Amino acid sequence: MTTSTSFDMFEKKYSKSKKMFQRSLNVSRGMNHDSRQCDPFPIIASHAEGSRKWDIDGNAHIDYSMGHAALLFGHSHPTIVNAVSKQMARGTLFAHESEISIELAERVAALVPAAESVEFTSSGNEANLLTAQIARAYTKRFKILKFEGDDFGWTDEMNVGSAEPYDKPRAGRVPPLMDGALTGGIQVVPRNDIAALEQALAKNDVAALFVEGAEAHATGSVASPETIQAARTLTTKYGALLIFDEVITGFRFAPGGWQSLIGITPDMCSLAKVLGGGLPIGAVCGSAEVMGMLRIKVDDPEWNRFQKVPHAGSYNGNGVSAAAGNAVLEMVATGDPQRHADAMTERLCNGFNLEGAKYGLGEVAFHRSSMFHLRTAKFANPLLRHMLLNGVHIHRGTHGWVSAVHSTQDIDDTVAAFGKSLGDLSHENEF
Numbered sequence: 001m002t003t004s005t006s007f008d009m010f011e012k013k014y015s016k017s018k019k020m021f022q023r024s025l026n027v028s029r030g031m032n033h034d035s036r037q038c039d040p041f042p043i044i045a046s047h048a049e050g051s052r053k054w055d056i057d058g059n060a061h062i063d064y065s066m067g068h069a070a071l072l073f074g075h076s077h078p079t080i081v082n083a084v085s086k087q088m089a090r091g092t093l094f095a096h097e098s099e100i101s102i103e104l105a106e107r108v109a110a111l112v113p114a115a116e117s118v119e120f121t122s123s124g125n126e127a128n129l130l131t132a133q134i135a136r137a138y139t140k141r142f143k144i145l146k147f148e149g150d151d152f153g154w155t156d157e158m159n160v161g162s163a164e165p166y167d168k169p170r171a172g173r174v175p176p177l178m179d180g181a182l183t184g185g186i187q188v189v190p191r192n193d194i195a196a197l198e199q200a201l202a203k204n205d206v207a208a209l210f211v212e213g214a215e216a217h218a219t220g221s222v223a224s225p226e227t228i229q230a231a232r233t234l235t236t237k238y239g240a241l242l243i244f245d246e247v248i249t250g251f252r253f254a255p256g257g258w259q260s261l262i263g264i265t266p267d268m269c270s271l272a273k274v275l276g277g278g279l280p281i282g283a284v285c286g287s288a289e290v291m292g293m294l295r296i297k298v299d300d301p302e303w304n305r306f307q308k309v310p311h312a313g314s315y316n317g318n319g320v321s322a323a324a325g326n327a328v329l330e331m332v333a334t335g336d337p338q339r340h341a342d343a344m345t346e347r348l349c350n351g352f353n354l355e356g357a358k359y360g361l362g363e364v365a366f367h368r369s370s371m372f373h374l375r376t377a378k379f380a381n382p383l384l385r386h387m388l389l390n391g392v393h394i395h396r397g398t399h400g401w402v403s404a405v406h407s408t409q410d411i412d413d414t415v416a417a418f419g420k421s422l423g424d425l426s427h428e429n430e431f
Contacts (some may be wrong), residue, residue: 334351
């Protein structure tokens with residue numbers, strides 16, 4: 001008698017997804033950057049609501065990918081759906097100023113400590129690029145400083161230092177104009193080495209220190225409170241700007257983001273994810289003085305041509321994303337959604353650790369606010385496959401985000417699925 005493996009069960013359960021993915025390979029390498037990592041193939045989604053999403057084979061999954069952290073209110077939240085539907089009927093791209101985008105900027109400014117001035121982009125990646133441009137123009141310096149492992153998007157320059165070895169460019173898509181063109185513009189320092197941080201800043205050639213909010217991508221050490229305070233003190237001392245990437249942490253950790261929790265206000269910060277409620281958006285926020293580098297001076301052509309930072313974008317602050325953003329920020333302002341999501345995440349990690357202890361894994365899970373990490377890198381793909389088979393989607397098999405609509409039953413069902421998955425993994429000798 002032949003024993004069925006998880007691969008056999010996966011192919012049977014997701015047969016329509018397999019065919020659809022093979023179809024997609026005729027025109028692409030796969031449409032979603034994370035689903036491509038699913039072995040043997042990704043599931044193909046059909047629809048989603050609340051804490052769950054369904055695939056084209058009709059299977060439901062408790063979802064912890066949550067739009068790559070964007071969906072604090074889960075899928076298809078009725079308040080957001082209603083706001084977007086109304087705006088669609090009013091218009092999407094006015095190519096003009098609109099009250100709805102101005103209202104969104106006002107809401108951001110009211111919540112985020114750093115946001116004296118707000119500029120919209122279409123993504124967090126674009127927001128980080130713009131902050132770097134503004135910082136360089138304002139300080140008249142070129143170098144960007146960052147901590148080892150912090151992630152600021154996929155562009156060649158900002159990707160330097162996001163993965164080991166930290167002194168090598170990760171990109172390699174377009175050859176640099178000269179040797180060191182990428183690494184010459186980005187300097188990477190160890191995360192909690194304050195002496196190394198000051199040594200780098202003391203050269204007086206750093207335009208800005210970028211810090212990823214709560215090290216959202218980090219699975220190991222994070223910056224200590226002393227390091228973040230030193231970052232604020234030392235950047236001020238040496239004339240560099242302090243920039244927080246709050247693409248993930250903005251509005252998820254608290255109404256005012258991570259910066260409001262730690263009580264340190266950066267010169268600029270980047271936002272995205274939760275801000276759009278599932279629609280494309282990004283924003284750069286900062287002091288009025290620094291953000292003044294973007295302002296057009298009607299009677300100063302010299303400034304406009306040679307000093308002002310140019311920034312355009314057809315979709316910046318578009319009506320539909322702004323409508324979603326206004327709906328989201330009205331809901332996040334109370335702090336209640338974040339408190340619920342945090343409590344559910346703590347319950348989830350406690351459950352994961354209890355199940356992991358049964359297999360000698362030690363503390364397998366930890367969390368920061370409503371994002372959690374699993375120390376499962378060595379068996380991430382098998383875990384992802386088994387968890388899907390058991391009705392749960394854990395992002396890449398290593399981490400995820402809990403929403404304000406996940407229930408205690410969702411959490412308990414997920415813990416049970418995790419326990420069963422570990423048992424199945426053990427049975428198939430996959431960890």
